[in-house]
Amino acid sequence: MTDSTVGRGKRDRLILSAAELFHAQGVQKTTIAQVAERADVPAGNVYYYFKTFEELVDAVIAHHLGLVRHNLERLSSRRSPKARVKGLVELWSTSADLVAENGCPLGSLSSELNKLHDLETPHEAELLSEVLDFIERQLRELGRRDARALAVTTLSRIQGAALLANTFSDASIMRDEVRRIERWLDELA
Amino acid sequence: MTDSTVGRGKRDRLILSAAELFHAQGVQKTTIAQVAERADVPAGNVYYYFKTFEELVDAVIAHHLGLVRHNLERLSSRRSPKARVKGLVELWSTSADLVAENGCPLGSLSSELNKLHDLETPHEAELLSEVLDFIERQLRELGRRDARALAVTTLSRIQGAALLANTFSDASIMRDEVRRIERWLDELA
DNA sequence: GTCTATATAGCGATAGAC
């Protein structure tokens, strides 16, 4: 059992362990046995909490969605729309080392799940959707008519930089791109 | 056997089939049997050409690297650096439908392989590295001192937009972002 | 060189004792 999984219910420990393993080594490489071991739960017992492996994946997505919404709500207390977007993108620079090692938790999960099921609009799309809509709202509040386009560009830069930082194992790629986005925001009308 | 795999040596057919399957459903979901069937080669026979599955993956990476280099060389005949970068990014808008369906072939492959092995600088990193260096050279030729930073931003926008287009199954996200990059290039000093 | 048959191992999932 890892430090991050002590003192919770078994179900929560399983979800947290799965989320960590999915981020570190991918969904497909992760087995029920690994999740159970990390959560200090007997292997067969996992099926009491999750009928199938897919149900566990869904629970991890819901877990991430909760984190995302919590972060966005915290940011909403900031005074200006610019400060809210800055606070958002800074989440990726403060976790740049982790991003360089394992990719963006949202982006790499979406990328992998996109290939797993053939759904038109999969459940995990909401993760990036929430973030994208948040950025759009802030830019619209700034009076930008092209808020959606600018939001797409901004999130693309974040997600693309995360991919490059991960591929080249170089956290400074992530940090530098965030800095450039913030400079661009400063100069925005 | 698919149309794209007729009239080649078996080894080449296997590599091409594997590349298509990796793009469509990911590396991990793809089995030797699937690759063999698509290439019209008996399943067990694959091991005559590739001792392990990993060796097949390496061959697919080398195949993509060949395609990338071929594309970049073709672009080099264009007169101006701006035209060369434009021609490059247009590769993603002309294949926007495929990108929306399966992601960027380079990006999604890198993303997945980043999680599979723990290598510091993996073989597949060269795919994005070649593209990044190409963009940087063009921007430097334009006299930009910040050519590397601008190249990272440009490739990030491409790769991030590909992820969003794939996640939301919306090819216009990819096409629109390419258009915005081209407009940005036009306004560049 | 080509192909079939199969060894071996690890997976998700289940049955049922406690």
Add this chain to the structure above:
DNA sequence: GTCTATCGCTATATAGAC
């Protein structure tokens, strides 16, 4: 509610006939 034992399947990889 909790846990063990195990089923059934599918994967990579190999051995060896042709």
